[in-house]
Amino acid sequence: MRLSHKTATLLVLIPLIVLAPIFFPSNFYYRVGSLIFINGLAVTGMVILIGYAGQISLGHAGFAGIGAYSCALMPVHWGIPPVAAAVLGAVISALLAWLVGRPILRLKGYYLAVATLGFGILVYMVLTNETWLTGGPDGMSVNDSGLRDMAEAVGIDLKNSQFWYWMCAIVLVIGVWLAMNLQDSPTGRALRAVHGSEVAARTVGVDVARYKLQAFVISAVYASVAGSMVALQNEFVTPDVAGYMHSIEWVTMTVLGGAGSVLGAIFGAAILTTLPQVLTAFAEYEQLLLGLIMMLVMIFMRDGLLPSIMRRIRGKDE
Amino acid sequence: MSALLSVENLGITFGGLRAVHDVSFSVKPGEILSVIGPNGAGKTTLFNMISGVYQPGSGKVVLEGQDVTGMRPDLLAHRGMSRTFQNLQIFQNMTVLENAIAGFHLTESGNLFADLLRLPGSRGRARTAHQGAMRLLERVGLEASAETNAGSLSYGKLKRLEIARALALSPKVLLLDEPAAGCNAVETEEIDQMIAEVAKSGVAILLVEHDMKMVMRISNHIVVLDHGEKIAEGDPATVSRDPAVIAAYLGTEAAEDADA
Numbered sequence: 001m002r003l004s005h006k007t008a009t010l011l012v013l014i015p016l017i018v019l020a021p022i023f024f025p026s027n028f029y030y031r032v033g034s035l036i037f038i039n040g041l042a043v044t045g046m047v048i049l050i051g052y053a054g055q056i057s058l059g060h061a062g063f064a065g066i067g068a069y070s071c072a073l074m075p076v077h078w079g080i081p082p083v084a085a086a087v088l089g090a091v092i093s094a095l096l097a098w099l100v101g102r103p104i105l106r107l108k109g110y111y112l113a114v115a116t117l118g119f120g121i122l123v124y125m126v127l128t129n130e131t132w133l134t135g136g137p138d139g140m141s142v143n144d145s146g147l148r149d150m151a152e153a154v155g156i157d158l159k160n161s162q163f164w165y166w167m168c169a170i171v172l173v174i175g176v177w178l179a180m181n182l183q184d185s186p187t188g189r190a191l192r193a194v195h196g197s198e199v200a201a202r203t204v205g206v207d208v209a210r211y212k213l214q215a216f217v218i219s220a221v222y223a224s225v226a227g228s229m230v231a232l233q234n235e236f237v238t239p240d241v242a243g244y245m246h247s248i249e250w251v252t253m254t255v256l257g258g259a260g261s262v263l264g265a266i267f268g269a270a271i272l273t274t275l276p277q278v279l280t281a282f283a284e285y286e287q288l289l290l291g292l293i294m295m296l297v298m299i300f301m302r303d304g305l306l307p308s309i310m311r312r313i314r315g316k317d318e
Numbered sequence: 319m320s321a322l323l324s325v326e327n328l329g330i331t332f333g334g335l336r337a338v339h340d341v342s343f344s345v346k347p348g349e350i351l352s353v354i355g356p357n358g359a360g361k362t363t364l365f366n367m368i369s370g371v372y373q374p375g376s377g378k379v380v381l382e383g384q385d386v387t388g389m390r391p392d393l394l395a396h397r398g399m400s401r402t403f404q405n406l407q408i409f410q411n412m413t414v415l416e417n418a419i420a421g422f423h424l425t426e427s428g429n430l431f432a433d434l435l436r437l438p439g440s441r442g443r444a445r446t447a448h449q450g451a452m453r454l455l456e457r458v459g460l461e462a463s464a465e466t467n468a469g470s471l472s473y474g475k476l477k478r479l480e481i482a483r484a485l486a487l488s489p490k491v492l493l494l495d496e497p498a499a500g501c502n503a504v505e506t507e508e509i510d511q512m513i514a515e516v517a518k519s520g521v522a523i524l525l526v527e528h529d530m531k532m533v534m535r536i537s538n539h540i541v542v543l544d545h546g547e548k549i550a551e552g553d554p555a556t557v558s559r560d561p562a563v564i565a566a567y568l569g570t571e572a573a574e575d576a577d578a
Contacts, residue, residue, distance in 0.1 A: 181434055182433055185433035185436065186423070186427045186433055186444055187430055187433040189412075189423070189426075190420070190423055192411055193409050193420045195409075196409030196410055196412060197408070197410075200409065200483075201392075201409075202392045202395075203369065203392075203395060203400065203484075204395060204400075204421050204486070205395030205396055205423045208392070214430060218434075260411070
């Protein structure tokens with residue numbers, strides 16, 4: 001029997017998430033785990049944009065900023081519960097992505113990269129400079145979401161880091177499930193057609209601009225929810241969540257792991273989230289090694305880590 | 319029967335160069351019209367204008383009585399126009415089957431949320447497209463390669479895949495840009511038969527082809543271009559006797575045939 005792509009992905013991902021804590025020597029690792037899942041969620045969105053539709057964005061952390069600050073601001077100013085604020089934040093991100101995406105997505109390649117980078121920096125600047133609203137560079141605190149108390153009320157009593165490990169895992173799995181549904185659906189095929197050949201996509205009736213915009217909006221929602229998760233977990237936000245380095249990190253994780261595959265991109269997120277922790281042993285050479293590893297992977301495994309490794313394994317089987 | 323597609327005084331210039339100038343013709347349902355001419359005569363440019371890839375500088379394209387000049391290719395697809403490309407436009411990032419399914423986009427695509435949540439409607443439409451695509455792959459003899467990555471197919475097979483994808487739209491007008499280029503004699507004959515069958519089902523076919531034997535065999539009507547202008551038109555027998563055509567194009571071809 002042949003497994004569908006979706007089933008295979010979930011069959012790898014879920015056991016890994018469930019079994020990993022067995023090997024955690026301390027609670028700190030739960031924290032790293034939730035960080036991987038949050039990055040994993042954002043890069044799953046990036047796979048839809050980069051891997052399916054073949055478009056680039058260096059500004060998606062801007063949407064994470066909107067998601068994060070929605071959770072911080074809406075409960076204080078409008079009395080909206082933090083979780084509902086996360087949902088509203090995703091809606092705002094979607095609307096903004098739709099507005100920004102319409103003019104921006106006419107651009108291609110590095111023009112698109114620079115334009116999206118500009119958008120991300122714009123959001124970051126607003127969050128940093130509008131001190132009266134956002135607290136400026138020092139950030140602001142986020143009200144307790146009450147999720148952990150609710151879990152406790154139904155008998156699930158976990159330490160904070162453990163609780164958020166599982167919360168982020170659940171959100172990631174839902175995100176992956178949606179992305180995998182999309183991949184093999186009519187919309188997913190239209191997106192991949194746009195990636196393969198815009199001219200041919202048009203001749204089979206694909207409204208190219210509309211589908212690019214859809215991919216942009218969906219990936220913005222993923223980034224926004226990832227930003228909200230950061231805010232809800234830390235109960236504190238700074239403009240750093242929208243920093244352009246995060247946007248670049250997400251693109252790097254996606255491409256390094258394998259832009260065409262959700263599992264590959266999450267693998268990339270896991271590697272680039274944990275590697276800096278591992279490389280701290282090399283002190284001042286940490287950044288140097290990180291850069292070197294990234295360069296070597298791209299030179300020798302152009303399709304990304306996971307697809308290249310899988311091909312090598314399959315090649316030996318035959 | 320009235321014309322399904324007509325081209326009226328179509329022209330375009332590229333940086334002062336008149337690539338196509340004042341070309342007119344029309345195609346009826348079930349008819350095969352071939353556009354021939356030497357390299358650089360403007361055949362592909364003409365196709366690109368008709369199919370909305372280029373904006374014509376002058377003239378009109380009329381589809382089923384409606385002016386569709388310079389209309390976007392995806393909107394033309396909605397109106398029943400489909401095409402293939404001289405230099406292959408295959409979705410290399412997909413399997414052969416997925417390429418064919420993509421041809422069903424117009425009937426397959428629906429609601430984004432239905433696709434994200436994999437609702438029954440979305441699955442049903444995808445299944446119908448899947449079945450239609452398999453039938454088309456069988457028709458062009460590619461069913462065995464269905465799960466292969468399209469990028470790894472031979473040139474001749476890719477040509478047939480492109481035709482299958484174009485047929486998936488159930489077009490009223492089909493534009494074929496050198497469908498037999500790079501194919502061997504057997505493959506050419508298969509493509510030849512396929513085109514004739516499609517025309518018989520009532521599709522108007524516009525063909526650009528270099529294989530003169532094929533053109534003479536299957537065309538109802540031939541339009542000859544040279545330096546972007548129409549120099550002759552008529553049925554195959556008339557065109558092949560036309561002195562202007564022989565001078566511009568068939569002369570060299572006929573000489574080669576005589577040598578062989």
